[in-house]
Every structure is written in C-alpha cells, then in structure tokens.
Amino acid sequence: MIEARSKGNSSWSKAWASVFGAGLTTPEFARAHAETTVLLAETVEDMQQLSAERRARYESYLPAWWTAVVRPRQDWAAEGTAPTPLLAPSDLDHLAACADLIEDGTSNVAPANPHSVEILQRGVDYLLGVVQEAGDIPATVREQLVADFRHVRWLLDHVDTYGVEHATRAFERTSTRVVTAAAEPSAQGNQGLTTVMFTVLTILVLLLGAAADLAAVVEGVHNIVGLGAGDASVHEIVAEVYEVCVPEALEEGAFDHERFQLPPGSEPGSPDSPRELGPGQSDRSAHDDNSEHTETVEEGDR
Known part of the structure; x- marks a missing residue:
C-alpha cells in the first residue's frame, strides 16, 4: 500500500x-x-x-x-x-x-533462518516433485497439495510484495493439511504421504533456526513426532531434504556423510533395519510386529 x-x-x-x-x-x-x-x-x-x-x-x-x-x-x-x-x-x-x-507477538512460525526464502523455494520445488511422483497418494489429495504448494511458490516469487511471513503462513497451512491427511486411518502405510509429511516437517525445522547441523535437524523432526533414534527411513528423508534445502552446507562441511551415521543395524536392507514407517508409527510398533512374526515362526518350527 x-x-x-x-x-x-x-x-x-x-x-x-x-x-x-x-x-x-x-x-x-x-x-x-x-x-x-x-x-x-x-x-x-x-x-x-x-x-x-x-x-x-x-x-x-x-x-x-x-x-x-x-x-x-x-x-x-x-x-x-x-x-x-x-x-x-x-x-x-x-x-x-x-x-x-x-x-x-505472533504465534505462527517465525522464519528465524536468514535464508528462509531460499529454503522455502528449494523445499517447495522439491515437494512438488515428490507429490506429483507419489502414485499412492489419492488423486484428490495430490491435486490439492500440488495446488497449495504452487500457491506458496507463487508467493515466494512475489515475496517483495507480500513478505516472507505471508508465504510462511501459507506453507504452514499446507503442512497442516499434509499431517492431517497422513493421520487418516486410510493413509496408514501410504509411503508417499509419509515422505511428504516428514519433508514438510524438515523444512519447518529449518525455518525455525539456522540448523546448520544435520544431526540437530534430525533431532528436531524426531522431537515433533516422537520417533525413536533408530528410524532409518526418516533419517534418509530428512538428510535428503536437508541436502536439497541447504546445499551451501555441503561446501561448509556441515553435511558430512561420514560423520552422520545411521544407528547400527538401521541401514536400509540390513536384517535389523526397521520397515518403512507409516504416519504416526514408531520403530517400537514395527519391532512389536516383527516380534509377533518371530514368535509365529518359532511356534511353527516346533
């Protein structure tokens, strides 16, 4: 005005x-x-x-x-x-x-990260690709999310007019829609929605602070959803989003693949690796299911 x-x-x-x-x-x-x-x-x-x-x-x-x-x-x-x-x-x-x-006195996410616009731009571009390629997301949900993320991207293209806080708020609203969709009983086991959910949570953690250290971002995401340290599939999602949104960290040495190790036995494909997680499912529930399977096998052997 x-x-x-x-x-x-x-x-x-x-x-x-x-x-x-x-x-x-x-x-x-x-x-x-x-x-x-x-x-x-x-x-x-x-x-x-x-x-x-x-x-x-x-x-x-x-x-x-x-x-x-x-x-x-x-x-x-x-x-x-x-x-x-x-x-x-x-x-x-x-x-x-x-x-x-x-x-x-605002109660919405304050983009404390000085690179919040760049993080959102990279993150939303990445999310659009993830959502469009996820064939297991219901068509109506996928179309709504694509429209929402495109709107956020448009706001970021016009951030000089509307401000970064306005774009951040729009991203928050879409994030809430993602978490709600992922929490639906019908979405259990939907890997596409699970990936989108942990992607938006990672971006929100990055917006809340500088978060130059990958381990701190992983911990932040885990604190939000209460996951255990052995959730290898979540680690992989967070690490990939971090690498997309904060590529300069690669040059600064903050993203150190050798230093950031997944917990023992949690590498994808290993015998002790937890299965892919559904929304709201912790590695404890996966372990319990595996225990039941083990007991059934042992009983059959007897």
Whole structure:
C-alpha cells in the first residue's frame, strides 16, 4: 500500500498495476490484488492477539485500510484520481505500527533462518516433485497439495510484495493439511504421504533456526513426532531434504556423510533395519510386529 501510494500514477488502477507489474484487466492483476485482500484479512485476524486497548485503537483504522485496498464505489480507471487522497500517511503509519506489534507477538512460525526464502523455494520445488511422483497418494489429495504448494511458490516469487511471513503462513497451512491427511486411518502405510509429511516437517525445522547441523535437524523432526533414534527411513528423508534445502552446507562441511551415521543395524536392507514407517508409527510398533512374526515362526518350527 505504501508503494502504491508513492508511485504517483494518475489513476488507482495504474498505481496498483505498477506494484503488481500487471494491467487491471489481466488474470495476474486479479490474482495479485486478491492476495492483497487476503493479507489484509490476516492482519485483521492477527489483531485479535493484541490487548483490548490496542486492538480497539487499531480497529478504528480498519475502514480506512479496507477502503484503500478495495476502493468501493469508485472508478479505478478514472484519470486524475491518484491514490494519494485515500491513503493518508497517518493511516499507513498506524498500519505499519500494528504490523510491528503483531510480528512481535505472533504465534505462527517465525522464519528465524536468514535464508528462509531460499529454503522455502528449494523445499517447495522439491515437494512438488515428490507429490506429483507419489502414485499412492489419492488423486484428490495430490491435486490439492500440488495446488497449495504452487500457491506458496507463487508467493515466494512475489515475496517483495507480500513478505516472507505471508508465504510462511501459507506453507504452514499446507503442512497442516499434509499431517492431517497422513493421520487418516486410510493413509496408514501410504509411503508417499509419509515422505511428504516428514519433508514438510524438515523444512519447518529449518525455518525455525539456522540448523546448520544435520544431526540437530534430525533431532528436531524426531522431537515433533516422537520417533525413536533408530528410524532409518526418516533419517534418509530428512538428510535428503536437508541436502536439497541447504546445499551451501555441503561446501561448509556441515553435511558430512561420514560423520552422520545411521544407528547400527538401521541401514536400509540390513536384517535389523526397521520397515518403512507409516504416519504416526514408531520403530517400537514395527519391532512389536516383527516380534509377533518371530514368535509365529518359532511356534511353527516346533
């Protein structure tokens, strides 16, 4: 909004077009402006975190902010109606102050990693490939996830307009959808959804901090889902995502394949290797199933 006001165009549509890089009647303009209204809606939602006194103060500016975005009952293309009168500096200052307060007390994932945009870009590109290639993910779920990740990627391509926090929030929403889908009883044993779930969790751990050490990222993912140290299949997923999202770590020596060893007996294909894990399944449950199988075999031998 500050950028739109400062462009000095002769009409409202030209001001927004200069911000979005698209003309008023184009699909890209419609998409970009719709996303701007979503951003305003998120601001309204986040204002509920503020104290009652602060919330009341900033809510009094909501009509002005909404009018600045939507500009109702006006001809956007009319010449000589520059956006300056509808965007008073004081209204913009209060919007910026409100955003600062929300950011200080936000409850969503704060992208503490200074390379969060690059991590998300690489991670989402990787996820799109994983989801599209996973034939065992139900078609409706796969199509929804592809659409969601493409939207996050679009936001990252326009991060200068909407901000990294907005893109991160969209990624969080999709991550929640992934975990929910993976937790469905019908998804048990669905390796595609399991891989996608641990991939998004790895990316979220990377966003929460610098996490230059692979072992710390593995531990972070394990702490989220309560897995044991012997979950070799999870280690492999996390290691691959780490390598994709933080390739500079390879040059810095943080990704050391010799130093990062899987627990003894957990190498894929070894006799003691745990089977592939379903959503929410720990290596303990896999061990219990193997124990039952062993007992059955022993009884048959007798």
